[in-house]
Amino acid sequence: MDAVIAPPPAAVEIVALSKRYAEGTPAAVDQIDLRIASGSYCCLLGPSGCGKSTTLRMIAGHESVTSGDILLDNRNITNLPAAARGTAMMFQSFALFPHLSSLDNVAFSLKMKGVGKAERHQRAADLLERVAMGHLAERKPGELSGGQQQRVALARALITEPRVLLLDEPLSALDPFLRIQMRAELRRWQKELGLTFIHVTHSQEEAMALADTMVVMNHGLIEQVGSPHTVYNHPASEFVARFMGGHNVIDLPGGDAIAVRNDHMHITPADNGSGSGRLARITDVEYQGTYVLLGLTLTDAAPGRGTVSVLLGENAFLARPYVQGEQVLLSWRDADARVLGPGVLPPGQRAMAMPA
Numbered sequence: 022m023d024a025v026i027a028p029p030p031a032a033v034e035i036v037a038l039s040k041r042y043a044e045g046t047p048a049a050v051d052q053i054d055l056r057i058a059s060g061s062y063c064c065l066l067g068p069s070g071c072g073k074s075t076t077l078r079m080i081a082g083h084e085s086v087t088s089g090d091i092l093l094d095n096r097n098i099t100n101l102p103a104a105a106r107g108t109a110m111m112f113q114s115f116a117l118f119p120h121l122s123s124l125d126n127v128a129f130s131l132k133m134k135g136v137g138k139a140e141r142h143q144r145a146a147d148l149l150e151r152v153a154m155g156h157l158a159e160r161k162p163g164e165l166s167g168g169q170q171q172r173v174a175l176a177r178a179l180i181t182e183p184r185v186l187l188l189d190e191p192l193s194a195l196d197p198f199l200r201i202q203m204r205a206e207l208r209r210w211q212k213e214l215g216l217t218f219i220h221v222t223h224s225q226e227e228a229m230a231l232a233d234t235m236v237v238m239n240h241g242l243i244e245q246v247g248s249p250h251t252v253y254n255h256p257a258s259e260f261v262a263r264f265m266g267g268h269n270v271i272d273l274p275g276g277d278a279i280a281v282r283n284d285h286m287h288i289t290p291a292d293n294g295s296g297s298g299r300l301a302r303i304t305d306v307e308y309q310g311t312y313v314l315l316g317l318t319l320t321d322a323a324p325g326r327g328t329v330s331v332l333l334g335e336n337a338f339l340a341r342p343y344v345q346g347e348q349v350l351l352s353w354r355d356a357d358a359r360v361l362g363p364g365v366l367p368p369g370q371r372a373m374a375m376p377a
């Protein structure tokens with residue numbers, strides 16, 4: 022392994038990085054700061070248009086930077102050409118050349134660098150072996166499954182001996198079953214190779230399964246950075262709580278909003294005259310196998326703010342089946358309620374929001 026991947030992983034630092042595609046349009050990435058630890062798996066996550074791919078492309082050198090800096094182990098790479106950065110990119114559709122064999126696809130960038138045929142084929146064959154594709158080295162991409170194409174794409178990215186591997190939605194071209202399988206492989210490869218991976222995805226589930234560090238983006242800004250456990254259990258803002266899913270956002274009488282996981286909600290029938298809690302009416306009952314998901318509307322919530330859900334274990338539901346239209350009381354432990362912050366402000370508004 023060490024014979025194939027020699028360079029140590031690198032830390033990536035992003036300082037006040039911005040991208041504005043055209044004058045007068047909102048910034049696609051707006052003065053973001055981020056430090057990604059060397060050898061870690063980082064997922065950039067967020068809804069469509071939040072700026073995650075733009076950020077990745079700027080790190081790769083495929084997109085110019087409007088302002089700010091990108092550092093790889095303290096070396097400023099902001100204005101270096103892509104090939105001189107120590108990064109390599111693996112694309113969504115793998116971008117393999119259809120007319121070339123797997124071996125030639127992997128060896129391609131060495132050919133461009135003028136490396137002789139015997140050496141480049143040897144190095145490409147070693148890497149294909151590494152990703153368990155040695156026996157299919159002569160096949161063209163069209164003769165390979167999606168998962169096999171992904172392994173060839175990985176080998177092709179690794180042949181330049183990058184210190185940071187950049188992955189742009191690498192699993193989105195795969196069917197759901199294969200996606201979960203290849204997700205586990207990506208994680209294993211990252212650990213084995215010991216490289217820094219920066220992976221863009223719009224899937225919370227994918228990011229939680231893969232990341233050491235999740236970076237949740239919204240409108241060109243970073244809303245929250247943390248481990249999957251931290252981000253899921255301590256969402257910083259309403260945006261993060263809603264985007265991560267599995268949470269209810271509930272307005273409290275004092276004006277605060279809290280997030281409570283839907284499996285941490287307590288539900289009791291409203292008609293037995295004893296319990297306490299917020300009155301709600303059941304709108305949906307969805308059987309999911311291990312769980313039953315109840316959809317509800319809080320009776321006293323402001324318009325558009327009353328939708329909540331409760332995830333009940335199958336046994337708990339069978340012990341007391343709830344039905345659509347039923348009135349219930351909802352409650353939660355204080356320890357399970359996370360007070361939500363206002364979310365991150367655009368840089369231009371931050372100074373104005375500072376207390377005098």
Ligand SMILES: Nc1ncnc2c1ncn2[C@@H]1O[C@H](COP(=O)(O)OP(=O)(O)OP(=O)(O)O)[C@@H](O)[C@H]1O
Binds near residue numbers: 042049068071223
């Ligand atoms: N080449 C471009 N020219 C002009 N605007 C662009 C260009 N590429 C992206 N944008 C805009 O920049 C913003 C961020 O786009 P970006 O592709 O980085 O988002 P994303 O989070 O990766 O979205 P997706 O998941 O849909 O790929 C969007 O508003 C998008 O329309």
